[in-house]
Amino acid sequence: MPDPLPPAIEVDHLVKTYAGMTAVADLSFTVARGEIIGFLGPNGAGKSTTMRILTGYLPANSGTVRICGHSVATEPDAVKRLIGYMPENNPLPEDMRVSEYLYFRGRLKEIPRRKLGPRIDEVLELCDLKRVRHKIIGQLSKGYRQRVGIAEAILAEPPVIIMDEPTIGLDPHQILIVRDLIAGLRGRMTVIISSHILPEIEMTCDRVLIINRGRVVAQGTPAALRREVLGRTAYALIVAGNIAGLPALLQAVEPSFKITATGEPDAAGFVQLALATERDEEFGEPLLQALIAQNFRVRALSRAHPTLEDVFLAATRRTWDATQPNLPKPPPAGPTP
Amino acid sequence: MKHFLTLLSHELRMLLVSPSTYIAATAFLFFMGFIFTGILESYTKAPQEASPAHVFFSTFFLPVFFMVPLLTMRCLAEERRLGTIETLLTTPVTTTEVVLGKYSAAYILYVTLWGATAGFFYILKNFSNDPRLLDLGPLIGGYVFIAVSGLLFVAIGVFASSLSRNQAVAGILAFVMLAALIIGGRWLGEAAFLSRDVLAPAKAAVDYAQVFSHYDDFTRGVIDTRHLLFYFSGTALALIFSIFSVEAKLIHS
Secondary structure, three states, rough: OOOOOOOOEEEEEEEEEEEEEEEEEEEEEEOOOOOOOOOOOOOOOOOHHHHHHHHHOOOEEEEEEEOEEEEEEEEEHHHHHHHEEEOOOOOOOOEEEHHHHHHHHHHHHHOHHHHHHHHHHHHHHHHHHHHHHHOOOHHHHHHHHHHHHHHHHHHHHHHHEEEEOOOOOHHHHHHHHHHHHHHHOOOEEEEEEEEHHHHHHHHOOOEEEEEOOOEEEEEHHHHHHHHHHHOOOOOEEEEEEEEHHHHHHHHHHHHOOOEEOOOOOOOOOOOEEEEEEOOOOOOHHHHHHHHHHHHOOOEEEOOOOOOOHHHHHHHHHHHHHHHHHOOOOOOOOOOOO | OOOHHHHHHHHHHHHOOOOHHHHHHHHHHHHHHHHHHHHHHHHHHHHOOOOOHHHHHOOHHHOOOOHHHHHHHHHHHHHHHHHHHHHOOOEEEOOHHHHHHHHHHHHHHHHHHHHOHHHHHHHHHHHHHHHHOHHHHHHHHHHHHHHHHHHHHHHHHHHHOOOOOOHHHHHHHHHHHHHHHHHHHHHHHHHHHOOOOOHHHHHHHHHOOHHHHHHHHHOOOOOOOHHHHHHHHHHHHHHHHHHHHHHHHHHOO
């Protein structure tokens, strides 16, 4: 091996088809060691399939996957010792106690017996499960079950952790715990999580990978993605006055200012507008001064913070346009205020 | 095979804490006790040719038809239905270890349940004061037959369970396969169309696979290696097919 420390996960031209339907089409990406990566995509984008291939549970049709330099296809045993996996919907045996289950899983993951007891105490503490350690899993609430799944995934301290929707069905307090838990793994373990709760991914992940129809449609840090997909500084404005004269006023403030969406005037004559520029600087103050100088009545002006949701929608829509050119284009969405 | 013992002890523990095991055991012993009393009653009315043990074990197919599907239908079907097979197979265990662990646990339970019927003969010995009723030969032969044939029957049940994610379907499949082996073999052996000269090899094969004639040999004290080979190779085949079935479902899922 030329590189003493190969990247944690290398996926190269991965293809997987189910009965003629392509789930993963030529997917390639690399995850460095210690990185926390978020996996986003609409339903049926191939997230779960990709994760299952990464764990060696499903075979791929073509392409290679390497976990810490070990090929999943040719060295499945080595790979299974390197990963902790929590599948979608977190399947757990109904009739075992939490501590029994963790002990059984620890033995299967080849943790020596004398280390297993202290390690179970440690993960129970980490996942805030101490109170339910003697409860039967079938009687636990969804939040506890989810945390049992996470505890099981990190039990053997594997270098790579793969979690398919770990925060699904948790209340905000438990989401916070899980987020802290995942953040606590930063640097020590490589983590891949998929989620539909986009702010979650944004807060915990170093990098986001958006896939749609089995292809990577965007990747990068959440901030970079936002810029790439949605453009630059944008504003939401609620204003009344001479709307027809507004574009000229905007041009005077900043040449690249454009009105991207216009709402219907309400009873008092106020119109909601979405504005976008091609620059990164703030234009709030000069814009406000110019509006007041022209006798516009301003009710609200705010800088639009596109969320990852907008990025997600924009990026996946882009691939829809690319793969289905004949479909009518959906109306462009303005940045949310 | 590193994880075989871990999996086996886990499976046995799950069987021991599950109420359905005790319900099945009670029902089994009640049913067999009923048969046993029936046999003893017929001995009080008229002298019989065979010993009670021989008659008792000749009803082996009744509990096999119902107990084996009940014991084995859960094992792989349930794992797949719950999805826990996914977490199981992403640890360093192999499919072979998983299937063997589940098979061994079911077999141990099957043999233990039959072993409990030894109590009937103990009671008979203590209360009848008639040594003729307790012929040791057929008794030991009967238990050996149960242990050896159980290997194949339980393996067939495990195979049926690997074919479906629905427990009921797995149970019915196991019942049909066991019935085809035990009753269907007997029926084929008596069927007239097989007696033609052309079909002599097929007839020989069917005669070889007669479970009832194996039983007769065992209780007469004849432990034929051909019979042993029949059950051992059948078991190996059923287990290999179970392993392939679990893996094939992953590849073609």
